[in-house]
Amino acid sequence: MQLQCSDVSLGYEGKVIMEHLNFTVNQGDYLYIVGENGAGKSTLMKTILGLRSPLAGTISFSEGLQQTEIGYLPQQTLVQRDFPASVGEVVMSGLLNKRGIRPYYNKEEKKRVHQIMERLEILDLKKKCYRDLSGGQQQRVLLCRALCATEKMLLLDEPVAGLDPKITAQMYELIADLNGEGITVIMISHDMNAACLYAAHILHIAHRPLFFGTKEEYLNTEIGRAFTEVARQEGERTWDS
Amino acid sequence: MGQLVEYLSYPFVRYAFIVGVLIALTSALLGVPLVLKRFSFIGDGLSHVAFGAMAVAAVLNVTNQMIIIFPITVAAAIILLKGSQNTKIKGDASLAMISVGALAIGYLLLNKFSTSTNISGDVCTTLFGSTSILTLNSFDVWICVIMSLVVLLLFFFCYHKIFSVTFDEDFARATGTRADGYNLLIAVITATVIVLAMKLVGSLLISALIIFPAISAMGVIKSFRGVLVLAAIFSVFSALIGMILSLLVSTPVGATIVSVNIVVFGLTRLYGLVRR
Numbered sequence: 001m002q003l004q005c006s007d008v009s010l011g012y013e014g015k016v017i018m019e020h021l022n023f024t025v026n027q028g029d030y031l032y033i034v035g036e037n038g039a040g041k042s043t044l045m046k047t048i049l050g051l052r053s054p055l056a057g058t059i060s061f062s063e064g065l066q067q068t069e070i071g072y073l074p075q076q077t078l079v080q081r082d083f084p085a086s087v088g089e090v091v092m093s094g095l096l097n098k099r100g101i102r103p104y105y106n107k108e109e110k111k112r113v114h115q116i117m118e119r120l121e122i123l124d125l126k127k128k129c130y131r132d133l134s135g136g137q138q139q140r141v142l143l144c145r146a147l148c149a150t151e152k153m154l155l156l157d158e159p160v161a162g163l164d165p166k167i168t169a170q171m172y173e174l175i176a177d178l179n180g181e182g183i184t185v186i187m188i189s190h191d192m193n194a195a196c197l198y199a200a201h202i203l204h205i206a207h208r209p210l211f212f213g214t215k216e217e218y219l220n221t222e223i224g225r226a227f228t229e230v231a232r233q234e235g236e237r238t239w240d241s
Numbered sequence: 242m243g244q245l246v247e248y249l250s251y252p253f254v255r256y257a258f259i260v261g262v263l264i265a266l267t268s269a270l271l272g273v274p275l276v277l278k279r280f281s282f283i284g285d286g287l288s289h290v291a292f293g294a295m296a297v298a299a300v301l302n303v304t305n306q307m308i309i310i311f312p313i314t315v316a317a318a319i320i321l322l323k324g325s326q327n328t329k330i331k332g333d334a335s336l337a338m339i340s341v342g343a344l345a346i347g348y349l350l351l352n353k354f355s356t357s358t359n360i361s362g363d364v365c366t367t368l369f370g371s372t373s374i375l376t377l378n379s380f381d382v383w384i385c386v387i388m389s390l391v392v393l394l395l396f397f398f399c400y401h402k403i404f405s406v407t408f409d410e411d412f413a414r415a416t417g418t419r420a421d422g423y424n425l426l427i428a429v430i431t432a433t434v435i436v437l438a439m440k441l442v443g444s445l446l447i448s449a450l451i452i453f454p455a456i457s458a459m460g461v462i463k464s465f466r467g468v469l470v471l472a473a474i475f476s477v478f479s480a481l482i483g484m485i486l487s488l489l490v491s492t493p494v495g496a497t498i499v500s501v502n503i504v505v506f507g508l509t510r511l512y513g514l515v516r517r
Contacts (some may be wrong), residue, residue, distance in 0.1 A: 049415040068417030074409065083408055084278060093405040097416040102400040105489040129463030149416045 002065045002153060002184055003026050003048065008057035010043050016055060017043060023212045027063060027152070027225050030179045031186045032199040032215075034227065039206045040128055041188045042075070045155055047187075064152075068097050071150030075157050075232045080138075081131060087141050088126045089119060094148025113148060120144045120174070134165065136167035143174070153184040172198060248488050256377045261480045261498075263389040264438045265450060269476030270396055271431050272455035273469050274407040282333065283321050283428065285448040286340040287435045290317040292444040293343030293369055300354040307384075310436050317343075318432035322424055370443030370495030377440065385437055392430055396469070399423070404465050441480075442495030450476065453502035460509040475505050 003025040003116050010018045018040045025031055033041050046052045048059060050067045071094070094110050105113075117123045122140050125133065130141065139159055139241055146154055156175065160168040168191075179185045189195060195202060195215070202218040204211040212224055218224040248254045275281050294313035299307035321336060348364060357363050396403065405413040406423045414420045431451075438447045455477035458468045483498030 020463055046411070049411075051411055051414055068415070070415065072415045074411050077409075080408065084459045084465060084468045085404070089404060089465050090408065093401065093408060093413075094416070095415070096401055096405050096418060103400065105401070133462070135322060145412070149412075179299055 009055040030200040032195040035205040071146030073156040094145035156187040265476040265480035267392040268450040269454035269472040272451035276455040284451040288444040290339035293347035296347035314432040318428040336486040366407040457509040
């Protein structure tokens with residue numbers, strides 16, 4: 001078990017937005033966190049990362065995983081969209097926590113960055129300016145940075161938001177491949193079709209925990225069927241328009 | 242040219258040049274993360290607070306005004322930074338209140354209680370800078386040198402952390418960087434630079450030294466490191482040209498430096514248009 005949430009309550013400024021949340025994540029798992037907008041998905045993710053503290057309950061890490069060793073792909077902020085930084089600089093910042101107080105990166109670390117960029121096929125973008133990239137390329141760069149920060153667990157907050165269908169599919173395949181290589185993946189998503197295709201486990205929240213279990217179990221529950229049906233219809237509508 | 246060489250033979254002119262270049266360098270470096278984090282308004286607010294603090298110091302008639310100006314400005318920097326992170330109070334409104342409030346109270350104090358015979362001259366000097374750059378003593382110069390060294394060392398040793406915290410604070414914190422500490426450090430150093438820069442360009446014009454070089458550099462260069470270096474170059478260049486011009490044609494030094502910064506900014510925009 002890498003991550004365990006026991007009886008966690010989430011919220012901010014004293015306002016509780018979710019209570020009694022329990023789930024566990026094992027090494028190599030692929031967990032989708034689904035739910036409506038504002039259900040507390042991003043707050044949950046930030047709590048796992050230690051950016052917020054839970055109002056109650058405990059989040060514990062084991063099997064050699066430290067809280068600061070999680071690779072995180074956040075939703076993009078407006079600031080980043082016009083930030084003057086080269087792709088190399090952005091990716092490199094993922095390694096920061098491994099370096100301690102040494103002010104600059106050594107050869108080994110640069111080699112690791114090189115390998116990961118090669119793996120994600122963004123090596124040719126290294127000298128390019130981050131703000132000049134397409135949305136899909138930017139997400140790939142941020143995923144690359146997240147991979148530099150971890151060898152164990154990725155937390156992805158809507159990694160395909162705003163990407164076109166072809167790039168979205170490539171992104172999903174890439175994440176599934178990484179999961180196949182043994183990295184635990186926890187992803188927030190609206191995309192139930194992708195969840196049905198890729199997830200091993202599903203956590204459905206709506207201000208309270210509604211379901212946690214494997215995908216197969218989820219699709220057999222009433223809420224699971226209802227939610228996937230809604231998502232499917234919404235998907236069809238977006239395609240039609 | 243001969244005139245310039247003659248001026249430079251006076252130690253107080255040399256002091257002015259040393260301090261001017263160092264302040265231009267440090268404010269440009271600090272300006273890059275401040276502008277990118279959308280914190281440039283903090284520089285502006287702090288400069289007004291520094292004016293208010295200066296008025297308090299003048300009224301109390303202390304010999305070394307720094308003793309009063311410095312702690313007040315640093316405290317304001319910390320409060321402004323915390324305030325901008327608090328979503329409950331409108332960050333920009335509270336900032337405007339602090340900065341205009343400090344201006345008003347500062348002027349009120351000076352007008353009512355100052356022992357000086359030339360109040361409007363004093364106020365104008367503090368707001369827009371003036372010949373006070375030529376009244377620096379070697380103590381001022383040393384403070385400036387030490388402060389600049391601190392800033393340079395900070396950027397040298399913490400370059401990657403500053404980048405990470407500026408680009409994506411959540412990610413930096415999630416991977417174990419103490420982002421709050423860095424924000425605080427940057428705010429405190431900004432306050433220090435502003436207090437020092439008051440003598441050079443006056444408190445109303447300081448934020449120009451922080452913002453213009455950063456924005457100009459961002460228009461031309463596409464990497465964070467490059468922006469830092471180019472902002473420093475632009476800023477030092479503008480300060481030198483501005484100071485030389487103001488000596489030769491006797492214009493107010495602060496306003497001249499800022500004007501050169503504006504010209505540089507215009508040229509970088511033009512370059513951006515031509516290249517496109």
